[in-house]
Amino acid sequence: MQPLITFQNKIGYTFLNQELLRLALTHKSYAFETGCGHDVGSHNERLEFLGDAVLDLIISHKIMEDGLASEGDLSKKRAALVNEKTLSQAAREINLNEYIILGKGETQTKGMDKDSILSSTFEAVIGAIYLDGGYKAANEVVLKYFDIMQPQESDYKTRLQEKWQAKLKITPQYVLDKAEGPDHQKTFFVSVYINENKLAEGVGKSRKEAEQNAALIALMENKNETEVQL
Numbered sequence: 001m002q003p004l005i006t007f008q009n010k011i012g013y014t015f016l017n018q019e020l021l022r023l024a025l026t027h028k029s030y031a032f033e034t035g036c037g038h039d040v041g042s043h044n045e046r047l048e049f050l051g052d053a054v055l056d057l058i059i060s061h062k063i064m065e066d067g068l069a070s071e072g073d074l075s076k077k078r079a080a081l082v083n084e085k086t087l088s089q090a091a092r093e094i095n096l097n098e099y100i101i102l103g104k105g106e107t108q109t110k111g112m113d114k115d116s117i118l119s120s121t122f123e124a125v126i127g128a129i130y131l132d133g134g135y136k137a138a139n140e141v142v143l144k145y146f147d148i149m150q151p152q153e154s155d156y157k158t159r160l161q162e163k164w165q166a167k168l169k170i171t172p173q174y175v176l177d178k179a180e181g182p183d184h185q186k187t188f189f190v191s192v193y194i195n196e197n198k199l200a201e202g203v204g205k206s207r208k209e210a211e212q213n214a215a216l217i218a219l220m221e222n223k224n225e226t227e228v229q230l
Helices: 002-011 018-024 028-033 045-066 071-081 084-093 104-108 115-144 153-168 207-221
Strands: 173-180 187-194 197-204
Touching: 002 018, 002 115, 018 115, 028 104, 045 071, 045 115, 071 207, 084 115, 153 207, 173 207, 187 207, 197 207
Parallel strands: none
Antiparallel strands: 173 187, 187 197
16 A cells, blocks of 8 residues: 555545555556456546546646637647647656556566556546546646646747758748737737748737747648648
């Protein structure tokens, strides 16, 4: 039980039902090796399913609060934040790999270091917290690690610039299309271009935020030099 206590101290949440946490950390490989694999209540896949939905709701709410954007742009931003890579990164930050209960086969193949297992277990833990303490508890834990999952703000513009610099030695240009609203609550609309070809549009509460959102959408669209006229 001591490892479970250590893990709870790390995430800042103590389970009322300790067995629920143990279930969240139990991979199906362990359940199958112990003869319980066909019992869906013996491993964490159902909690993973629930945690995925809880994460989507929490992150969707968060990014809606952060700025104005269309449904399509919000979906792209959520996809950039909640995926196997970012969730496995968050899992490593809390040393989740030290607590996953794996079968011998997965242990021998370093399953605790696989992005797929780390991300799915992270989702299962969030699902377990939701069942144990409700939405508020899950929200607090997720947002505590939101900065871990969220790429640094400068990354989107930097990544877009690196992409086009590497291909054609061209730097993306950002154009302020318009700003609407009173001075204390303006909304900025920005477009990003390669030469005269518009890659994407972004909206934000500041020009900087709008530029970052435009860069993110351009990255998600993944246009390349064959799709634009240079």
